Amino acid sequence: MLLAVVRRLVQMAFVMLGISILVFLIFFATPGADPAARIAGRNASPEVLAAVRHDFGFDRPVPIQYVLMMKRLFVTRDLTSFVNRGERVIPAIVESMPATLSLVFGAAVVWVVFGLLIGVLAAATRGRWPDRLLMILGLIGVSMPVFWLGEVANLITQDRYHDTPFFSWVPALGYTPLTQDPFLWFKGLVIPWITLAILYIGIYGRVLRASLIEAYQEDYIRTARAKGLSETRIMLRHALRTSLITFVSLFGLDFGALVGGGALLTEVVFDIHGVGKLTVEALQNLDLPFIMATVMYASFFVVAANAVVDIVYAALDPRVRAAAT
């Protein structure tokens, strides 16, 4: 078991190294993607360009640039913005973390609860109309662009129906830190939570239903039936238990991906100043250190989440444990 964990961690480090090289190459070594030209502006003279190139160290060999960049990103952590010179990248990311975490945590609670409900309900009524209806709704949820759904939600709750009792409680767009006003924090995040969760409710409901229906064909369910257990008990204590393994590992991956940038579109639409919004702002200014840092941070988070999921999975399932070692 310990060996498997170590091996997984080594693999994780390897993937992180690969990602850091890939990100660096995308932003600083792609033909045509001359960062000096970006900083100096469109009509800069060759002298200015050369000065900028020297100033930022772009005239040095690419591997040296890579090492320097990584050092400034992870060791000294003093990488600064190209656009607002002096603004440090790492503290800005750390500051935006609570907003992103608030958004993703709340949405995760919503989608886990409703995903479980829908999956269990659909599997229990499989083939009949509640199952069909839930699966169609789930599929619609999966098929909606999240930023569009957010726009429509804003239209309803901020404008058209804002003056009705249903949505008069919805505050203006934006994020209020939990420490500043917990009640406003909650009220402001309800609509973003639901918007972000809808896609995942669809996915999780469908996955759980499929996995439950598969479990129902297993011998141990027949045994449970033969023992005379009630259908509810069979569902909740026997079928759901095994299906939860898939559910949990899927959750780890999606949660990681969302914290690592997947919530970007939701943050933009609802004006939540999280890491995703930071990335988009940097994108509009072509602020390469910021984009690189957020992308790198995000990928590392996803890689770490994947590793944790694999290790937890191995700890839960003895068959995987045996195969890994």
Next chain:
Amino acid sequence: MSDAVLPAAAPSAVPAGGVAPRPAAGPWQTAARKLRQDRPAMVALLVLVLIVVACALAPAYARYASREDPFASNVDGSITLDGQSVPVLQAETAGLGLGLTPIGPTWHGQYFLGADSQGRDVMERLLYGGRTSLLIATVATVICLVLAGVVGLVAGFAGGVVDAVLSRLLDVLWAFPIYLLAISLSIVLINTTIQIGPISITSGSLALPMLIIGLVYVPYVARPVRGQVLALNRTDFVLAARALGVPPWRILVRDIFPNVTTTLIVFVPLMMALNMLTESALSFLSIGVQPPNASWGTIIEDGQSLIYTRPLVAIAPGLCIVATVLALNVLGDGVRDALDPRAKLRVS
């Protein structure tokens, strides 16, 4: 442009093989029959065909119904409604009376769904945008499946160092959050001209989002293909072919490849759905399809500033995306059930 029809319609036109007097039910015929009996999938296919036909007819609509240039702004234009001349962009009546509000839905040929902030016909742009969105989703799917098929086949079949290198590469791409990878590539490449051999991709070209979207989903398809090839390597018929001294490339082409085609076909509608959502997201962030070209994503972005005054500008393209993606997903479920690669994998 109407080429976009082909992949969507492909599953129904699964090759019938040799039509014998008494057709023996081969795997393709069985799958095609199963798919034909799947009513939701057939409805979805019909919806897709309708959407594709409507978008293909965009130039006809522009010529006979809306009579506008979909790509040129028409800020000072006016149209005749009920005998009166009405400006396309009207002065705001509410608030300070500053700014302009585009004309709302007329429900007539001209400006059926109203105008956008530049006075362009929304309905017309919707049809043109649909062509772009469908085209990008289709081409990106082809790029993705070809690349993933090659990588998966080579990695699984060659094994050893080749497999190790390709698999690690896929690991890195896999761990990279999809949207961030697509965004990073788009932002760097969007304003540059890329020269790949004889092909030159200029900035603002549709080829760029196609390539990027096709590329980022490669691991999603390549990994299962590789896994299937690994399983096929151990089957009796491959072992027998090896024992007979059949050259490896021939085994790959004649024995392995036909067995992964079903997996690839199952991915077609699902990847198209994913690609369409990705394209709309990139275009929404203004790093996908570039103006004056329209796609459903860019129209939503245009409509964002008008969301409270003329919500239809943003809502209509979103509904088009939902309808198309939903139909693709339903069709994808049908195709998967018809071909059932999981059952096949279990047998091997």
